[in-house]
Amino acid sequence: MAVANVRISVPSREAAGPPISEAPMVEIEHLSLWYGSKLALKDITMSVPKHRVTAFIGPSGCGKTTLLRCLNRMNDLVDGVRIAGTIRIGGTDVSDPALEVTELRKRVGMVFQKSNPFPKSIFENVAYGPRILGVRSRSDLDATVERSLRAAALWEEVADRLDDSALGLSGGQQQRLCIARAIAVEPDVLLMDEPCSALDPIATGRIEELMLELKASYTIVIVTHNMQQAARVSDYTGFMLLGELVEFGLTRELFTNPRDPRTEAYITGRFG
Amino acid sequence: MTSLRRLWRSGEPFVWLTGAALAVALIMVAGLVLLIVVNGAGFFWPKRIVRVTLDDGQRLTGQVTQREAIPAAPGRYRIKLRVANRDLYGADFVWVDEARILGREYPAGAALIERVEWGPLIGTVEEIREDGQVIARGEQAWPALRARLREARRLRREIRRVEKGDLGAINSAQEQVRLRLKGLELRGVTSGDAVDRLRREIPTLQDRYALHEGRVAELRAQQRSSVVVAADGGKQKELPLAQVVDAYRPNAMGPVAKSLAYAGNVWEFVADDPRESNTEGGVFPAIFGTVMMVLIMSVVVTPLGVLAAFYLREYAGQGPFVSAVRIAVNNLAGVPSIVFGVFGVGFFIYVVGGTLDRLFYPEALPTPTFGTGGILWASLTLALLTVPVVIVATEEGLAAVPRGTREASLALGATKLETTLRVVLPAVMPSILTGLILAMARAAGEVAPLMITGVVKLAPALPIDSAWPFLHLDRKFMHLGFHIYDVGFQSPNVDAARPMVFATTLLLLLIVMLLNLAAMTLRNRLRRRYATGAI
Numbered sequence: 019m020a021v022a023n024v025r026i027s028v029p030s031r032e033a034a035g036p037p038i039s040e041a042p043m044v045e046i047e048h049l050s051l052w053y054g055s056k057l058a059l060k061d062i063t064m065s066v067p068k069h070r071v072t073a074f075i076g077p078s079g080c081g082k083t084t085l086l087r088c089l090n091r092m093n094d095l096v097d098g099v100r101i102a103g104t105i106r107i108g109g110t111d112v113s114d115p116a117l118e119v120t121e122l123r124k125r126v127g128m129v130f131q132k133s134n135p136f137p138k139s140i141f142e143n144v145a146y147g148p149r150i151l152g153v154r155s156r157s158d159l160d161a162t163v164e165r166s167l168r169a170a171a172l173w174e175e176v177a178d179r180l181d182d183s184a185l186g187l188s189g190g191q192q193q194r195l196c197i198a199r200a201i202a203v204e205p206d207v208l209l210m211d212e213p214c215s216a217l218d219p220i221a222t223g224r225i226e227e228l229m230l231e232l233k234a235s236y237t238i239v240i241v242t243h244n245m246q247q248a249a250r251v252s253d254y255t256g257f258m259l260l261g262e263l264v265e266f267g268l269t270r271e272l273f274t275n276p277r278d279p280r281t282e283a284y285i286t287g288r289f290g
Numbered sequence: 291m292t293s294l295r296r297l298w299r300s301g302e303p304f305v306w307l308t309g310a311a312l313a314v315a316l317i318m319v320a321g322l323v324l325l326i327v328v329n330g331a332g333f334f335w336p337k338r339i340v341r342v343t344l345d346d347g348q349r350l351t352g353q354v355t356q357r358e359a360i361p362a363a364p365g366r367y368r369i370k371l372r373v374a375n376r377d378l379y380g381a382d383f384v385w386v387d388e389a390r391i392l393g394r395e396y397p398a399g400a401a402l403i404e405r406v407e408w409g410p411l412i413g414t415v416e417e418i419r420e421d422g423q424v425i426a427r428g429e430q431a432w433p434a435l436r437a438r439l440r441e442a443r444r445l446r447r448e449i450r451r452v453e454k455g456d457l458g459a460i461n462s463a464q465e466q467v468r469l470r471l472k473g474l475e476l477r478g479v480t481s482g483d484a485v486d487r488l489r490r491e492i493p494t495l496q497d498r499y500a501l502h503e504g505r506v507a508e509l510r511a512q513q514r515s516s517v518v519v520a521a522d523g524g525k526q527k528e529l530p531l532a533q534v535v536d537a538y539r540p541n542a543m544g545p546v547a548k549s550l551a552y553a554g555n556v557w558e559f560v561a562d563d564p565r566e567s568n569t570e571g572g573v574f575p576a577i578f579g580t581v582m583m584v585l586i587m588s589v590v591v592t593p594l595g596v597l598a599a600f601y602l603r604e605y606a607g608q609g610p611f612v613s614a615v616r617i618a619v620n621n622l623a624g625v626p627s628i629v630f631g632v633f634g635v636g637f638f639i640y641v642v643g644g645t646l647d648r649l650f651y652p653e654a655l656p657t658p659t660f661g662t663g664g665i666l667w668a669s670l671t672l673a674l675l676t677v678p679v680v681i682v683a684t685e686e687g688l689a690a691v692p693r694g695t696r697e698a699s700l701a702l703g704a705t706k707l708e709t710t711l712r713v714v715l716p717a718v719m720p721s722i723l724t725g726l727i728l729a730m731a732r733a734a735g736e737v738a739p740l741m742i743t744g745v746v747k748l749a750p751a752l753p754i755d756s757a758w759p760f761l762h763l764d765r766k767f768m769h770l771g772f773h774i775y776d777v778g779f780q781s782p783n784v785d786a787a788r789p790m791v792f793a794t795t796l797l798l799l800l801i802v803m804l805l806n807l808a809a810m811t812l813r814n815r816l817r818r819r820y821a822t823g824a825i
Contacts, residue, residue, distance in 0.1 A: 090701060124703035134694035137717045146712070147702040196698070203702065 040067035043207060043237040044089060049103035051084060051093070058084050060261045061103070066207075066254070071229055071238045073252035073269065075245055077284070081261040082241045083131075086209050088112075089239065090126040091119050108206055124151065127200030127236075131212040133192035135184035135199070140167075140176050143184045143195055147203035162202055169235075170198035171228050190221025197228065201236065208232065210240040214247065226251050245285055249273050257281045323799070330796030333789035334555035336540040336548050339400040339412060342371070342386060343393045350384060351400060351412055351522050360387065370785075374402070374412040378525050382409055383785045398542040401432070403519065404535040406565060409786060411529065413521035415537075419528070420515050431517075435537060438515050442531040449509045456502045458751070464495050473653035535571075559793060568747065568777050569787040573794055578752055579665065579745075579767035580734060580801060586669035586763075587676065587733050588726060594673065595680025595729075596722055602681070603688040604710060616685075623678035631739030634671030639663060639743065659764050663744030665753045666763035671743050672736060676729035683728065687721020688714065723813040727806050734802045737771035745772045747780070770798040 042065035051059040059081050066072045074082035084093065091112065093099045105112040112122055124147075135143050144163040145153075153159055163180070167173040172194045176187070184195055193213055200208060210229075214222040229238055229251050242248050248255050249269060256266040257278075265272060265281045276282040297303065337353040344350065352373035360366045367388045376382050403411040418426040418434040426434035471488050479485060513532040520526055536558075538551050562572030602619075606612045643660035651659040660666070691714055699709040737745075746766045753765045778784075778791035 092697065092701060095697070095700065120703045120705055122703075123701055128698075128701040130694055130697065130701075132694055134692065134698040136695060136698065136713050138713075146699070146704075149712075150702060150704045150708060199698070199702065 040070065042066060043068040043108060044239070045104075045106045046085075046088075047104045047106075049085075049088065049101070049105060051081075051088065051102075052100045053096070054098045058261050059088070062263045064256060064263060064266050066237060066239055068237050069233055069235075070253040071233050071240060071251050072254045072256070073248035074239070074241045074256050074258055075243070075248050075284075076258035078243075080258040082256075082258045083211055085258070086211055086239060086241050089207065089209055090123050090128055092128070094119060124203055125205050126207045126209060127203065127205035128209040129193070129196050129200055129211065129213045131215055133189060133196050133216070135187070135192050135195050137183070137185060139181045140184045140187070140195065141180040144198050144202050147199060151203060166198040166202040167195075169201055169232065170194045171224065171231075172198055188221075190217050190224060193217060193221070193225060194228065197225070197232075201232070206237060208236045208238045210238065212241055212243060215243060222247070245273075257284060259284070326792055326796050326799065329789065329792035331793075333793045334552050334559065336402070336538055336543060336551045336555075338396055338540045339402065340371075341395050341397055341400065342391045343395075344386070345390045345392055349522050350386065351397075352384070353402075353412075355383070372412075373522070374410040375521050375525075375527070376783075377408045378521055378527060382783065396541045399432075399539065400541055401519070401537055401539045403517070403529070403537040404570075405529065406533045406535060409566065409570065409783075411519055411521070411527060413519040413527070415517060416520050416526070417518040418515060419518065425515075432539070435517055435531075438531055439534060439537060442513065442515065442534060445509055445513055446532060449506055452502055452506050452509070457499065457506075458755075460495055460499045460502070464492070464499075467491050467495070469653045476652055560797070564748065567782065568773065569781050569783055569790055573768075573770065573773060573797065575749055575752060576768040576770045576773040576794070577797065577801065578754075579749070580770045580798070581805075582753055583665055583669050583672065583740075583767065583769065584730050584734050584805060586665065587672045588730060590670060591673040591676050591680055591729055592722065592726055595677045595725060596684050598677070599681045599684035599688060600710065603685050604714070619678050619681050623682070626738075627675055627736050628738040628742075630671050630675045631742045633674070634667055634739060634743040635663075638667040638670055643667065662764075663742065663766055664764040665744055665767045668740050668744040668767070671739050672733040675736065675739065676732050679728045679732065680722070680725035683721050683725025684718060687718035687724075690721070691717045720813045720817050723809050723816070727809040727813070730805050730809065731802055734798070734805060735771060737769070737775060740769055740772060745769045747772075747776045770794055770801065774798065 044066035046062055046064050046066075049059055049062045050057065062085065074085060076082050087093045088101065088105060089107065089112070093101070101113060103113075107122070107126060110117065110122075136146060138146075141163055144166050145159045148159060148162050153162070164173060167176065172191060175191060176182075176195075184192065187195060193216075197208075197213075214225050217225065226247065229240070232238060233253075240248075240252065252269045254267065255269040255272045257264045257272065257276075257280075259280055265276060265278045267277075272281065273285055276285060337355075339351060339353055341349060341351045350371055350373055352371040354369050355372050356370035357367055358370075360368050368385050369388060371384045371386050372382060373379060373384050374382055397414070399414045401413065401415050403413075403415075405411055415431045415435055416427065417424050418431050418438065467488050471485065474480070474485055474488075510532075513530065515531040516528050517531060517534065517537075518526060518528045536554070538547075540548065540551075543551065559572045560577065561574050563574060564576075565571035598619075602612060602616060606615075639661060643658065643662065643664075647655060647659050647661040695713060695717065696709055699713045700706070704712070744766050746768065749766050749768045751762070751765060753762050753767055754760060755762070774791055774794045777787045777794065781787040
């Protein structure tokens, strides 16, 4: 896939909100993305602050998942994708062709919409990332697995059956296992793509609590359909529509005092 | 009309139709298995020996093997009597019209003696002799026979061990020396150290040969006993004990003794070499050949099929060309097996084997080493035959691995290769084993391609033995499927061979079942470990 660092001629829509004063972890500048000839992301410029939860909301097909998958270059796997603009994570240019994509993905973890544990034991699921990184010592792996499972609030439930298949867990447990797996390699950023859309309200509540705990150590970017969820867990929210970042700012302000009429229409339920 | 319509709309007739189809299929399979089991397993049971007196005063002693209506004579039956004693009467079997039978009795003294040659002997044991002197007579003869039989068997086994093992090893060592001398000669070396050393080995080997030969002669000299059996029609037969495989009196045996004899017969069938152009004795070399061929085939076909499937599904760009390849691979599974056999002969044996012979075994030429049928070429031919099955099963398994699973691995920073090896391969393991099970089942039952790539009616040696290099992939081998064909349809004594056919068929079924069971157990264990939904 060709990643060009080219400025493009889509009319620039400078910052959809007031500049964010906190230290940025992810900086996105003039990012556009095409699936074949279809423009899916239009000139997005924003920055995600460190150790905060940032949410993307918007109707289906607005490009929020595509934007999320740009951050760990998972879009590389899709044929016919073309990207313009820059993304910097912790100061490193992500779209630099010289950058090993596997190195990037070790720094940017991801949790998917549908829980996707490997068909392996619970232990092996969590130990997978560290093993890829070359950790061989059993005691190191044991420590990492326990730490990650504790951080994902799953340790108490699975401590006595680490060797059982991960596919025997409930949906909510599987999703927390995926979170544990993602944080086992201690990434800087944790991407979450609608992590609760397949879960019941109780499991959802647990994951949301978990996010609030995890933001002390990780920068979290979450995509969600659920505006209440965004309001509950996120510090910053971006509203996207048809590939555009319409508005981005403090969650509290975006929900109570939206500046763009389209944002207001969406959050009051007039469309979407 | 409306009720008929209602019946049709209820779907009930269709349920019955589908159920009936399944029932027919099941009945056919169950009938097949039952027929084979009854005919095959019954063969080893010691049947009682009947002595019939006919209306003309003639007496016949033998085992009833069959009873059927006489054609064109309603209400009348005839029985087929196995009177054995081929060397005395000329035929093993006699048809007897039941109407001519005046009386039947089951004499307790009637014995069935299995011999090394000429099929079994049925009659009454009269005397035991040693060096022509009568040792035991009448009532004492039978216990004396049983007592001496054990020693006679031990001697026979010992002689065979020396002949096949020790003498065989020396023979092959001599052949090695001859070939090495010839090899040196081909390179223009006809004198010097190397040649002298080889030449010096020959007398040593010959001495050792003579030594073992002396041992065999000594053992043979110990075989001095013989048994005298009286048969119908006042005939008498003196049989050296060295020729007796087993002897029992079925009419005097209780259920326990019969069961023991049954177990012994089954063991002989499974563990012994064939005798009498395969119509007697065991089928051990055929079992060994079948299992070994299937194993070699599995070792070849699994990696080949799995790698090909991985390329097709994981790496090749999905387009019309790959679709065409996939269709071609699927259709390859439907090509008649003899076509693969012809390819095996034309390519593996003539081209590959011929080249190997020219490069590595020139001293043995014109006798081919790999340039003729052998277990390696037969296995490779079958691997080719079954590779589509493995490819298709593996591909289906790969298609069933969720995209999310691969993405999860990639998102953790794993490369595509790491993802394939660490996540995808374990997940498709059950599918690979499914493919292997199907491949093994097909390979174990295939006969046609084997007949031209290395199977023989009687192989002189197993593909594995104690002579260097222990595994002889160039050797011809025996196979149960071919054995069935050979015994059943190429045998000079069809009536005697028929039970063998069923017994061998039953054995082949059991072996295929066992191989499948082993693979299935492995697959289920893997599945339980990963609890995946993949096939």
